[in-house]
Amino acid sequence: GEISDQQMEAIREEVWNAFIEERLTAQAIDDLDIRVTDDEIIDHLENNPPIDIQRLFYANNQFDKETYHQALNTPGMMDWAPIESWMREFFIPRFKLQQYINMSAIVSQEDVKDEFIKRNTDFTISALHVTSESVKDIVSPPTEAEMKQNYQSRLDDFQQDEKRHVSYVSWAKAPNAEDTLRVIEEATSIIAQANSGQDFISLANIHTQDPGNQISPDSGRGGDLGWFGKNQMVGTFETAAFGAKKGDVVGPVLSQFGYHIIKVEDMRKKGDDKEVKARHILLKIEMGQNTRSDYRRKATLFSYDAQDYGFSAAQDSHLVQSLNANTIGEKDIFLGTLGPFRSAVRWAFNAEMGATSDPLESNEYYAVFSLDSITPEGVKPFEDAKIQVRATLSRDRENDAAKSLAIELKNSVDSGALFDAIAKDNKSIELIPSDTKKLSGSFVSLGRSDQITGALLNARNGDLIGPVKTYRGYSIIQVMEISPFDSTSWLAQKDLVRLDLVRQKQNRVYQSWMADMKNDADIVDNRKYYF
Incomplete structure (x- = not known):
């Protein structure tokens, strides 16, 4: 189909980013004076051939190592000069640059153990959740003077192009009445051809605009819909199909997809239900020239x-x-x-x-x-920024109020108050009587956050912790039970967990490195003059 404006912009953005990243990568290789020796090329080709080269030796969708090594070790079997040049000028310099960047992606044994606990240990908690929404009524709205003061204190936040x-x-x-009439006339003509004896399968393959009919560019399904019962098709289509007799060609039938021509091939009873076997031709109502x-x-x-x-x-x-x-x-x-x-x-x-x-x-x-x-270009006027300033101040005040209330509630619990009693006296506070999750999951009401994960990783059975920041406010958490550390699973999983963490960290480090390169680079974007 035709590429939309939105798809085209996404493609342009992707190509632009790839172009910038490639130029910055090449510049970094030059700045670091990364060079490639003949021995490095030979070592890669013999022991770790890149996937792009492996694809040249695929058989039955698999890398044929035997044929590859035969070609590698048989002079004249293939021309290796272009591959050697690509390895020297492109692949290995980028491979070495990636290794250089990855040096800062360090994963400690503690990191691995924490990740193992997140994935494998069950935490049973009860909690009180003070959401920002629950304290809205007790927070005073910011005054005009306060909003102006906040605006003046962070003018850089309101810079705009x-x-x-x-x-x-x-x-x-959009199609108009003339287009609808044109489609009805086309459908009427096709129906006449079908009723005069022309093969419906051939007519369907020629005329239908149903994308599901296409098997390949040169063949179709002849409009075949197979057997279907009630409530499987759109209403108007179903009414027409089940109201016809075997052999009938009915239509044109209008649905939200367009006009249908239906050929009823057979009917049968399946238990108490009736089924129809049919073919159809779909003609979409599209804007004409x-x-x-x-x-x-x-x-x-x-x-x-x-x-x-x-x-x-x-x-x-x-x-x-x-x-x-x-x-x-x-x-x-x-x-x-x-x-x-x-x-x-x-x-x-x-x-x-x-x-x-x-x-x-x-x-x-x-x-x-x-x-x-x-x-x-310049600083957005206060009147234009007012809504944003008010929202920021209100959100900060609601968070502060939620935290203050959570501190009060924790003090009450420390003094002997029970979660149930506190929740009964404060209807706006959300009570989580008991919930068991792994730290890779999301607790009822509290959700999942780095603060909750960090607090529970350092907790013990029976601990009362908080206030702990959540995405919606603050919580007081009672640790009811932490399942025992599974030493057997740890021995079996720790290497895989480490490998997973290393890959994640390497990806984050690379993304951070590339972002820094883009920020430091003098990039002139002239795309606006062309598209």
């Missing part, structure tokens, strides 16, 4: 009038209404209610104030745009 604001009129690329041209013509005429007489005047004369898309960023993909529309974003950042666009096209719309205003 230039933003553009547009109005637009759009025409959705005439409809497409009509939408393009409307957009073009509107654009001409808007450029000549003004955007508002054109709306009146063409009986259309505009919508707004505000705070558009230069790298944005989505635009207002139109969805992915990169060409419109590019236009907005190349246009002058008050300009009107020619008709622009996305996968879903034709649209004409007017550039209404420009917000220059």
Whole structure:
């Protein structure tokens, strides 16, 4: 099928990132003066051939080591010069760079043991959970003065790139009544051909737009649906199929997928139920060329009038209404209610104030745009940042209040109060009477967090711990039981756990290294001038 604007942007982003990372990797290899010897090439080819080379010697989807080593050790059997060059210039330098980066990916025995415990040890707890939501009513909202003070104290957080604001009129690329009539006429013609004796299987393979019909580019299923009973098909389809007789060709039948032509091949009883064996042809109601041209013509005429007489005047004369898309960023993909529309974003950042666009096209719309205003790069005004500031201050106050209440509750428990009694007196507090999980899992109400994991790793049976931060607030946790350490499983799993941790840490270290390289590099992104 056709690649959508959104898919195209994702592909462009992926290619761009791969390009940047490759350039930075090559630069790092040069900076570290990584070189490759002949012995290193020979060692890799003999003992650890890269997967790209192994694929050259695949037989039955497996690496054929015997054939590979025969080719490696038989002069003239194949030309190894391109492979040697690739190993020297590309593969081994990157392999050595990865080893260099991996040197900082250190996993201690304690790390391995902690991970083993997370995966294998059961923790049974009870808990009180004070959520931020539960203390909202006792937290006072921030005042205007407090919000302004918070805003002034962190102006860097409100730095923003230039933003553009547009109005637009759009025409959705949707089929109209003419397209529906065209499909009905096509269906009527196919039904007539089937009733005159033409083979339904051949007609289905020629005409159906059901993607499930395709077996290969050159063959289809002839519209075969096999046997089906009631409640297996959409309502209108089912009604038509079960209301027909064996041998009937019925339709066109409208569903949300389009128009169906149904050939009932057989019927049978299965217990008390009736089943039908049928084939069908699906004709989708899609926008035709005439409809497409009509939408393009409307957009073009509107654009001409808007450029000549003004955007508002054109709306009146063409009986259309505009919508707004505000705070558009230069790298944005989505635009207002139109969805992915990169060409419109590019236009907005190349246009002058008050300009009107020619008709622009996305996968879903034709649209004409007017550039209404420009917000220059700089600090977002307080009024624009107010909602964000209020949310931050309110969230901080709710977290502080939840923590304070959790401290009070822990003091009460230390003084002899029971969880049940505390929860009964504080209806907003969530009580977890008992829950057993491994630390790799998620506890009822509390969820899973590094703070909970860390606290329980260091706990013993009977400990009362907290307040412990959760994603929703703070908790007081009573450790009821920790299952014994399984020494037999530890001996069996520790090497695999270490290997898993090393791989995870190497990946994190590499991602961190690459992020630092990107931050330090002087990267000029000129993609906006092209797409």
